[in-house]
Every structure is written in structure tokens, then in C-alpha cells.
Amino acid sequence: MKEQDWPSQLRQRGMRVTRQRLAVLEAVGSQPHQPAEGVHAAVAETLPEITVQSIYTVLHDLTAKELIRRFDPPGAAACYETRTEDNHHHAICTSCGRIEDVDCVHGEAPCLEAPASLGMQIDVADVVFRGVCADCRHRPA
Ligand SMILES: [Zn+2]
Ligand SMILES: [Zn+2]
Ligand SMILES: [Zn+2]
Structure with missing residues (x-):
């Protein structure tokens, strides 16, 4: 997996660099195809105060800016990954x-x-x- 410079990727898209966004990008990048609950568990290790609701908000914002791709497996919770550009x-x-x-x-x-x-x-x-x-x-x- 290639190293990502998330702060500059965020800035390129006109998004503020926040600890929450960086932590979510790190978590999703290191373990792709995780549902929001899994992302929350991973992020909570470094940001214990973060709520599942904020994870959903961050995932939604990052997905809208195409830093994260959402995948809906049939019959299971949506999951997220940082491999966004290759239509895989x-x-x-x-x-x-x-x-x-x-x-x-x-x-x-x-x-x-x-x-x-x-x-x-x-x-x-x-x-x-x-x-x-x-x-x-x-x-x-
Ligand atoms: Zn199997
Ligand atoms: Zn994938
Ligand atoms: Zn194809």
C-alpha cells in the first residue's frame, strides 16, 4: 500500500486538516473494507472521546470528496476504503x-x-x- 500524504490531500480538496479526519484516513487506509463500527474502534484507540456519530460524519465528508470510497456489500453494513481511483x-x-x-x-x-x-x-x-x-x-x- 502506498504511503499517503493525507494533510496535503485534504488541503488539495479545500478541507481543513483535523485530527479526526487524519485518524479516520489512517484507520481506513491500514485496514480496508471496514464498516463504520470497525473504523470507530480503531480511531478510538488514539481519540477515545470520539463518537460513532462523528465517525459517520467524517466518513461521509471524506467520501463526498473522494478521499474514501464507500462500498455496500449486499446484505451487510457499508464499508470504507482509501483505494478510490481505480474503479476496482x-x-x-x-x-x-x-x-x-x-x-x-x-x-x-x-x-x-x-x-x-x-x-x-x-x-x-x-x-x-x-x-x-x-x-x-x-x-x-
Ligand atoms: Zn471465506
Ligand atoms: Zn476495495
Ligand atoms: Zn471493471
Whole structure:
């Protein structure tokens, strides 16, 4: 994972550099695909007074500025990551729920073509891979 200069990334987007924002970016960057509760637990280690509600607010602001990407796994809580720019996809293990990144062959959205007869301008095609991960397959029944 590449080192990020979060203070300058925040400033580039016209956002104030705050301890909360930096802590959230660090937490999400070091452990991608975490739900807000997981981010809160990680951030609370350095900022014990922070509430889950403030975590949601910070995540929302950072997502709006595309410093964080939100991913909604079907049937599970939204999770967050700092890998925002490559339109990558996700593979979800239906047994243990782990989420892995899958590079997008195309590299930019949308990577599937909708038929022209649809008449919509498509921005994104969500691709979610579902299956059973290697650990779960090899676990004795
Ligand atoms: Zn699994
Ligand atoms: Zn991802
Ligand atoms: Zn793709």
C-alpha cells in the first residue's frame, strides 16, 4: 500500500486538516473494507472521546470528496476504503464475509456496456463477485 500524504490531500480538496479526519484516513487506509463500527474502534484507540456519530460524519465528508470510497456489500453494513481511483471491484466470500479487491480489467467506470436501447447515460456498473474463499474451502467440514 502506498504511503499517503493525507494533510496535503485534504488541503488539495479545500478541507481543513483535523485530527479526526487524519485518524479516520489512517484507520481506513491500514485496514480496508471496514464498516463504520470497525473504523470507530480503531480511531478510538488514539481519540477515545470520539463518537460513532462523528465517525459517520467524517466518513461521509471524506467520501463526498473522494478521499474514501464507500462500498455496500449486499446484505451487510457499508464499508470504507482509501483505494478510490481505480474503479476496482470486490469479491465477497459468502461463507465468512471477507472482502477482497479485484482489479478492474477496464480501469474506469462504467466497465460494462448497457444496451443503447436502454436510453440511460450510465456512470457506473457495479460488479460484485461472490463465492467461497480459499480458507473456507479448505476448512474441514
Ligand atoms: Zn471465506
Ligand atoms: Zn476495495
Ligand atoms: Zn471493471
